[in-house]
Amino acid sequence: MIILTILIIAIAVAGLSAIYEFKHGNRPRARIVAWAGVLLALPAAWVLYRATTGGLQEMPLLEIIATAVYIFVLLVVVETKLVLSERKNTGVTSDENTKKPRY
Secondary structure, eight states: OHHHHHHHHHHHHHHHHHHHHHHTTOHHHHHHHHHHHHHHHHHHHHHHHHHHTTOSTTOOHHHHHHHHHHHHHHHHHHHHHHHHHHHHHHTOOHHHHHOOOOO
């Protein structure tokens, strides 16, 4: 049930972040964050289903590991997309970040 609680909180935070980004005019970021919330709802629904059918105590270790890996990969992909969209919006390139100042 702890996993389910954490996932529900993550979905709520993603939803609030999407609303905040949309309200401030950043629609591409809002779309990315909203999809992250939707994709986080998938393991939450699965854990909720397992909890209601009484199979949560018998949840195999492989299923727990697969859920954790799914969430980790999802968060890495979402964070990468957010960073790339931020760079695209601000016009910052990697060359500008690595240039050394000339004296």
